[in-house]
Amino acid sequence: MDQIKWGIIGCGNVTEVKSGPAFNKVVNSSLVAVMRRDGTLAADYAKRHGVPRWYDQVDDLINDPEVNAIYIATPPDVHEAYTEKALRAGKPVYVEKPMARNAAECARMFEVSRQTEVPLFVAYYRRTLPYFVKLKELVDSQVIGDIRFVDITLQWQPYDEEVGADAKPRWRVDPEISGGGHFHDLASHQFDLLEYILGPIKSAQGISRNQAGLYKADDITMANFEFESGALGKGSWCYTVDKAQREDAATIIGSKGRIDFSFFEKFDIRLETASGSQTFTIPYPEHVQQPLIDLIVKDLRGEGKCPSTGASGMRANMILDWITA
Known part of the structure; x- marks a missing residue:
């Protein structure tokens, strides 16, 4: 990829400062579309953050031809379903933590990434702070x-x-x-x-x-x-x-x-x-996810390696499952 053009699924509080603005501050990266089920809130977010397009349907954002990478910032119950949709559409995914609700869901997400050969990253941004x-x-x-x-x-x-x-x-x-x-x-x-x-x-x-x-x-x-x-x-x-x-x-x-x-x-x-x-x-920096997003962009462009992937992300859920079993 030359330019990484992001779409956000779920533009809620976590995207206001922690992550959202960073997509436009990283070199060779831009935020071009956002989605939220409440269209009024999606439109408001797009207006305030200068995002060209907004949607209230997940499939519309995933199928936007201008979007070539997707950030999933929803609660964990839909991480698996949305990740699979995006990966099967050929679009790399950056998903919020925890990666999913349990290790079994994480393993299925990782397997789809492996099968499709489309990268999957997880928002464990402390690895780069x-x-x-x-x-x-x-x-x-x-x-x-x-x-x-x-x-x-x-x-x-x-x-x-x-x-x-x-x-x-x-x-x-x-x-x-x-x-x-x-x-x-x-x-x-x-x-x-x-x-x-x-x-x-x-x-x-x-x-x-x-x-x-x-x-x-x-x-x-x-x-x-x-x-x-x-x-x-x-x-x-x-x-x-x-x-x-x-x-x-x-x-x-x-x-x-x-x-x-x-x-x-x-x-x-x-x-x-x-x-x-x-x-x-x-x-911490103003946008705490910016250092990790920078490495994801470099990874997608073949210029570096991101340390937080689907493989590493699912291990955290496995440990939580062990402890709470």
């Missing part, structure tokens, strides 16, 4: 020695942040739409990144429960996991705590030191070794 690139650099340098274990704590999302105007819980806590709850939405980012930095996880198990009964999805998860390298990990995720208890903390312990960092909220990486401590402050 400068903050996490630095984290991987520190681990790879072995400044903290051999990795012994990883510890994750995430206490987040009070219920009042997930209630819509109609007093009903939003789609992220409806397992029929999202595949799970906040654990599936957020821990998918965490496990994808851990595998990218520390290598494959070979086993994982956990306990997942609905303690507060505020919505259908589980709201607390405890897990243990083991990497193929022999390093171990544990984590806890709770989404029904008071705002004052909000916590996003992670630690990688090595034989010669430790690294403390945050997956979501903070911009500091703290390194501690026998030589002392050092803090690296690396803010």
